[in-house]
Amino acid sequence: MxxxxxxxxxxxxxxxxxxxxxxxxxxxxxxxxxxxxxxxxxxxxxxxxxxxxxxxxxxxxxxxxxxQKRDLTESPSYRLKQAQAELEHMFLYSSYTQLKRWFDSLYEEEKVNGFKTIRHDCS
Structure with a gap:
């Protein structure tokens, strides 16, 4: 949570x-x-x-x-947990087609650049 x-x-x-x-x-x-x-x-x-x-x-x-007042997103732990929650949401609620497209884009990116980043968009 x-x-x-x-x-x-x-x-x-x-x-x-x-x-x-x-x-x-x-x-x-x-x-x-x-x-x-x-x-x-x-x-x-x-x-x-x-x-x-x-x-x-x-x-x-x-x-x-x-x-001093600071935003929660300035915390590295908070940003990591937020990214994990977004990824979990994507895996739970995306369609097969959306997930396949996302994995295909990761595969293509790895072929071109090596595995450096993971994109969280699933559109």
């Missing part, structure tokens, strides 16, 4: 109220209470850390001081 902006807002607000927060000790409880997975909590914490919103030391999450 790719958490929504609302999920991130909720977690940041939670951390603001509970900082410092022992993620190793309480991540399971927090995930269960929200209906999320522990992996989702850890992913969002990783995104916050990459954006400089928090610091994590020995599993203790603390809010960073003087935080």
């Amino acid at each position: 790719l958490p929504t902006r609302e999920h991130f807002k909720w977690l940041y607000s939670f951390l603001h109220k509970r900082s410092p927060f022992d993620v190793r000790r309480y991540a399971d409880d927090l995930a269960r209470s929200r209906g999320w997975t522990k992996e989702t909590i850890l992913f969002m914490i990783q995104v916050f850390r990459e954006l400089g919103f928090i610091t994590v030391e020995n599993g203790i999450v603390s809010l960073a001081r003087d935080v």
Whole structure:
């Protein structure tokens, strides 16, 4: 699952109220209470850390001081998860013809350039 902006807002607000927060000790409880997975909590914490919103030391999450507003897409982990979600969506909901066209384009690109990039469009 790719958490929504609302999920991130909720977690940041939670951390603001509970900082410092022992993620190793309480991540399971927090995930269960929200209906999320522990992996989702850890992913969002990783995104916050990459954006400089928090610091994590020995599993203790603390809010960073003087935080500047940044978009979630500035996080490498967020962009990777977003790309994975788009790829999963494509594989689940594309027709056979669309998938074949996509794989054919990858094959042709590999013949010309070597396998360097994967395109996510399936049109």
